[in-house]
Amino acid sequence: MGDFKPGQSLKDLTPGKELPSATRILTKEEVLAYTNRGAEFGGRSSGKKNIHNDEETAKSYGIRGVVAGGIQTMPYIWNLFHENLGESWDRGGLLSVTFTNMVCGDDTLVTRAVVREPKEGESDDRIYFDTWMENQLGEKVVVGKASVAGESGGAN
């Protein structure tokens, strides 16, 4: 577990191997900056207070702080694969996630991925991962699966 290193052969990614995990603190300031700037880029800023851009609004719903959109946190999983698998991920990586718990400002997030055996109906030519992100409370906030073509290439 945990002994795969970037640049190693994909053949080394056998079931049970874990990519090096990535940990980061997502500050409240980063959540607010991302929410406000992202809305600007998309022209989607309504100017209204909501759980993503206003701490008081979030707390009025019983939430411990401003909530990061999944669109801000899902890239951390993308990046875990990008940093470890490079081109194999960038040209053919498949990522499927479910957002299971809220991520709030100042949460500490750990992103992980472990190789698993292909399930029935899945290609033997791809490498499959269980992937997830957990917070400092031990809650999984994102769970999902990912896959890349093995060294011989592989259908989806």
Next chain:
Amino acid sequence: MRPLEEAQTGEALRPHSYILTREIALFAARNLGKDYLEKDDSGREVAPACVTDNDYVDLWISDFTTKEAVHAKAEHHYLNPPIVGKRLEVTGRISDKYNRRGRDFLVLESETTDEDGVKLVESKNVLLIDL
């Protein structure tokens, strides 16, 4: 503008296009803790492919209204890295609507292609729409 709840399965959404500026690419990179953009083999700057993860929103936001919608699931097939400076086109449709455990969900399938016809990503996103 129509309520998102009225969207029909199979309904095509109005295509959306935008230029992937360096500013947008850097915004995505900084979210990953990087103050720089990577380059491809030709020396062109590329954005993190996850910069396209939110493209599907632009397909429905201009035609539909919603009080609130929660992003429940996301699936992305990354095919090619997005080149900075290219115009990207996003197309898609409502591929499904369903009720599960008394909650209404909407499924949007989309793809993003650059101005040279290179497909960058295929996506499927599920929204919970009856908060």
